[in-house]
Amino acid sequence: MSYSQIGRGLLHDIAPSMNDVSKCLIIHPRSLATTAETLQQELRAQNIEALVAEVPDGEESKRIEVAAFCWQIMGQADFHRNDAVIGLGGGATTDLAGFVGATWLRGVRTYLVPTTLLAMVDAAIGGKTGVNTAEGKNLVGSFHLPTKVFIDLDTLETLPRNDLIAGMAEVVKYGFISDPEMLEMVLESDAATDIHSDVFADLIKRSVDIKIAVTSEDFKESGRREFLNYGHTLGHAIEHAERYKWRHGAAISIGMTFAAELGLLTGRLGEKDVELHRSVFTKLGLPMTYRADRWEQLLNTMQRDKKARSGMLRFVVLDGIGRPGILNAPSNETLFTAYQAIVE
Secondary structure, three states: OOOEEEEOOHHHHOHHHHOOOOEEEEEEEHHHHHHHHHHHHHHHHOOOEEEEEEEOOHHHHOOHHHHHHHHHHHHHOOOOOOOEEEEEEOHHHHHHHHHHHHHHHHOOEEEEEEOOHHHHHHHOOOOEEEEEEOOEEEEEEEEOOOOEEEEEHHHHHHOOHHHHHHHHHHHHHHHHHOOHHHHHHHHHOHHHHOOOOHHHHHHHHHHHHHHHHHHHHOOOOOOHHHHHHOOHHHHHHHHHHOOOOOOHHHHHHHHHHHHHHHHHHOOOOOHHHHHHHHHHHHHHOOOOOEOHHHHHHHHHHHHOOOOOEOOEOEEEEEOOOOOEEEEEOOOHHHHHHHHHOOEO
8 A cells, every 4th residue: 555645736735634643843954944834834723733843955964963953852842652753855854854753762653745856756755764974875774664755746846957857867767677668758758857747747656656566565675675776886975975965866877877887797788778778868968977086985985885795795787677686796897897887
């Protein structure tokens, strides 16, 4: 059973759905302060004591100090197990809110309201929560399934175009690992990036359905869920190298290009399918190359990645479009050679 609701004008559905909640904390970035205030008023009209916690924008919010700030508000307001957390914002905000909800009293109800494409199709779905450390991204976290995710497509009206395009990297990731028809939709129609089009809405629904299906089967990433990390091993290392100033989707598109080249080099993927990656990213205007002088730094970061096993790297690669698999412990020489195919 799906815990997501996709549509338009859903922001006003949140308060009525929480009529059995006594208190809630709305975690939001400064850019959504007005929306958070409106939601707060609607919750109070439902006799819910609604508090707000304004947090930094983007990855700056995913720090243990910010989580502690939220815990402090909840502690001072005497939050109990029947109370709730609402995460209103992009993927970083929903990751943080999920982590706060997962850790307060070992887990309270969490409602997520993703306002970016990336958050709608990835971060807010599946129950992964976390914060970053100086050593890497999402190294501290928990699995905590949201009670409900409200995917209101109207919130994308004010999303900058570059953020929308970056979010499409996660959309086409689902095409590469599960639904090749999604790739055809992107290549054949400009409507794929038109937020008002039926094609766009269908791509969102397909993405959410795939992620919910995979994560419901493998909640704690002991099997099939790992395939959702396609492109993320190198992608996360790039984000770390850029001090999280890059858009997630931009780093992941480079990571998927690298994974495709790695698949080609190890005999897992054909040249035609590698070219399909490049065609899709070119159509969307997503990057496919990165700096040659960063390889050693990236390799060191990947070796600390939570997907590694005893220091040995694991990569999701494709055995064909829609057929993901795992490549265990490739040699440094193989990795370096694949990286040369994507250097600037």
